[in-house]
Amino acid sequence: MHEYTMIIVVGALCGIACRLNLLKTDYRQYPTYPHGIVIHIALGVIASGLGAVLVATLLKKDYTAVTFLTLAAQQFRDVRNMERQMLTNVDELELVPRGTTYIEGIAMAFEGRNYLVIGTAFFAALATEFFHWWGGVVIGLICIWLSSWFMSGKTLVSMVNIKEAEVRFDGPNLFVDDVLIYNSGLKDTQERILKNGMGFILEPKNANSTVTIGNLGQRQAILHDVSTILGVYRDSGEPSLVPLSKRDLNSGKLALFLLPMDRDPVKAKEIIERVPVLENSYRKPLKADVKPDRKL
Structure with a gap:
C-alpha cells in the first residue's frame, strides 16, 4: 500500500x-x-x-x-x-x-x-x-x-415570544389583535378570512430581535415556511387572500396574518418557532459602539 x-x-x-x-x-x-x-x-x-x-x-x-x-x-x-x-x-x-x-x-x-x-x-x-x-x-x-x-444557526424562538391573536374585522379593516393588516370591503372575502384565517403576535425580546423581525426578508421567510408546511388557502389571481405581516410601529411587535389549509394553531406556533433567523437579516444594534459626539 x-x-x-x-x-x-x-x-x-x-x-x-x-x-x-x-x-x-x-x-x-x-x-x-x-x-x-x-x-x-x-x-x-x-x-x-x-x-x-x-x-x-x-x-x-x-x-x-x-x-x-x-x-x-x-x-x-x-x-x-x-x-x-x-x-x-x-x-x-x-x-x-x-x-x-x-x-x-x-x-x-x-x-x-x-x-x-x-x-x-x-x-x-x-x-x-x-x-x-x-x-x-x-x-x-x-x-x-x-x-x-x-x-x-439560530431560530426565531430564541428572539421572540409568540402568542396566538384574534383575527377580526372593524368595518372593512382587518386586524390581528390591535394591529391593522389591510382593508377588505368584500363580504364574501371577509367571511372566508374569518373562517380560515389565523393570527399571531411576535414580541421581540430585545433591540436585536426588533430590528431582525422588522426585516422584510425575515418576515417573508416566516410566511413561506408556515404556508409550505400547513398549506395556504388561496390560488393565483386572488390578491385578497394573501398571508401578510405588519409591524406595530410603537412597540416593534410583529403581527402575522395566516391562511393555512390545515388550521392548527399549535402546529403553526411550533413552525414559527423553528423558522431560521436569516444571516442577511440578523442585526445586532445592542453591540454597536455608539458614543456621543465630542465637543470641539
Whole structure:
C-alpha cells in the first residue's frame, strides 16, 4: 500500500460522511430528490478528495498543488450562483414566495458546506498521519459534529415570544389583535378570512430581535415556511387572500396574518418557532459602539 493511501482514504471518507450528514431534504423541498441530491453528493466527493489530497501534497512538500484550492473555491462560488438563479426562477411560481433574502441564505449555506467538507477531510487526513487511522476517524467524527453545530444557526424562538391573536374585522379593516393588516370591503372575502384565517403576535425580546423581525426578508421567510408546511388557502389571481405581516410601529411587535389549509394553531406556533433567523437579516444594534459626539 502506498504511504499516503490510508491518509487519503480516511480523509475522503470522513469528508463524504460530513456532506451526507449535512444533506437533508426537508419541508423546503430542496435539494430535490433524486437529481439535486446527486449533484450535491458529487460536489461533496470532489471537496472531500481535495481536502484529503491536500495533506498528502503538503507532506511531499509539493506546495504548488495548493493552488488547486483556488480553482475549487471558484467552482463552489459558481455553484452558489447557480443555486441562487435556480431558486429565484422557481420562486416566481410559488403561491407564497421565499423571498430574495431566504434564497441568498440557502445559496450561501450550500457553498459553505463544501468548505466544511474540505476542512473535515483535511483534519481527518492530518490526524491519520500522526495517530494512525483510528485517530483520523475520531477527529473526523468531531469535525462532523462541529459542522452540524456550525450550520444549525439560530431560530426565531430564541428572539421572540409568540402568542396566538384574534383575527377580526372593524368595518372593512382587518386586524390581528390591535394591529391593522389591510382593508377588505368584500363580504364574501371577509367571511372566508374569518373562517380560515389565523393570527399571531411576535414580541421581540430585545433591540436585536426588533430590528431582525422588522426585516422584510425575515418576515417573508416566516410566511413561506408556515404556508409550505400547513398549506395556504388561496390560488393565483386572488390578491385578497394573501398571508401578510405588519409591524406595530410603537412597540416593534410583529403581527402575522395566516391562511393555512390545515388550521392548527399549535402546529403553526411550533413552525414559527423553528423558522431560521436569516444571516442577511440578523442585526445586532445592542453591540454597536455608539458614543456621543465630542465637543470641539
